[in-house]
Amino acid sequence: MTGTLGFKVARIAVVAAFFLLWEALSRTGAVNPRLLPSASDTLLTLADLLQRASVLNGLAVTGTEVLLAFVMAVPVGAVIGILIAENRYFSDVFKPLLFFAFSIPKSIFLPMFILVLGVGFSQKVGFGFVSTIFIVIMSTTAAVESVKVEHLTVARSYGATPLQTAFRVYLPSMLPVLLEALRIAMIFNMTGVMLAEMYASREGIGHMIANWGENFQMKQLLAGVVLISVIAVIFNELVRWVETRCSHWRT
Incomplete structure (x- = not known):
């Protein structure tokens, strides 16, 4: 303590x-x-911005996009990661492709998303989804591979069902890696959505931050950066709290 x-x-x-x-x-x-307004002025500006309906609406739009992209990417990426880890053929075929795709900066694909999906909600969610899913797949694959064979052998020798094996062996062993993956995935997710909003968007907090920067409104720009940072820290601490609550599951 x-x-x-x-x-x-x-x-x-x-x-x-x-x-x-x-x-x-x-x-x-x-x-x-003029280039770096004081911290006190920035925080006062942030307090003022949070009272504006346009800023609150922008936060709501961005939050919805981030949440939807995250909720879609995590289960899809987890299922794909488990399939790759549990199947030698899938692993040999798709692992090199995953590392190759992960190494490519996703920002170069943003114009393609704009051309296909337009400038709107679906484009930002789609780009956030793609920015997130690769890290989820790779982290899930690593989490499955971290499960000790001895634990599986003991569980099966005692007649554990597949469901019991999943919850009593796989989940406790994978949990630390998965929780760390959630933190990193959210960073990639927020970065993808914010980048999409800054590059081509009509709404969202990322769009506002880009406008403040273009118009040299440094107080508003820094206030927006502080706001996004606080949101990211809150999510990180929430995952840390969940990790602490589930620490007794670790093997």
């Missing part, structure tokens, strides 16, 4: 030091305040 408290205090101290340094660089003129 003491160690956990110490880590939390250290994290808060690092964040506080970051904002104090940011404030000092702007207030002392070490960095041009």
